[in-house]
Amino acid sequence: DAKTTQPPSMDCAEGRAANLPCNHSTISGNEYVYWYRQIHSQGPQYIIHGLKNNETNEMASLIITEDRKSSTLILPHATLRDTAVYYCIVRALNYGGATNKLIFGTGTLLAVQP
């Protein structure tokens, strides 16, 4: 699975958009980009995933560059409850179900400031 690089920490003002970058320059054509987050003392939470196209759901938007070497997770209106460690994970799906590992790196600690 491709390695990802994320800044260790970021700050964001409450109510503003939080843009979390992720570099995955060695991503392969069949690898998806996933974002999870972990709020303090809780289990990780799935946010969104994408392959090539930009994706949006009720939690966030995912922007993937055309060359797929980087992506940005956007929380449109950050709240204090969005303070968490955000993990960017790149992984291929293995048809036949052989491997479904999520390999978590160190992530980005997003601190939303009041």
Next chain:
Amino acid sequence: DARVTQTPRHKVTEMGQEVTMRCQPILGHNTVFWYRQTMMQGLELLAYFRNRAPLDDSGMPKDRFSAEMPDATLATLKIQPSEPRDSAVYFCASGNLPEGGVHEQYFGPGTRLTVT
């Protein structure tokens, strides 16, 4: 709102004792994962099951750890004998795995294990 549940939430035990952690996956999910999180190692996969059969347990120390799914509603992770280095938060996650693979894994609240 369907959730993964884990028991106990906290466990303190002495070195050498047996520890059993339990997980109830979301009803209908066919894949269960066990992760361990420590400050030093971060979040790492120990093992996972699909349709109750173990698919991968390469991340688990085989001499003392064992994972089973007695039925579709219960997954267990057992440590015998426990050691201080096993102190960590253990997470269970479940997902629905079609042949194409799992996109979303739903995590439980974790079991915080302290071995003294």
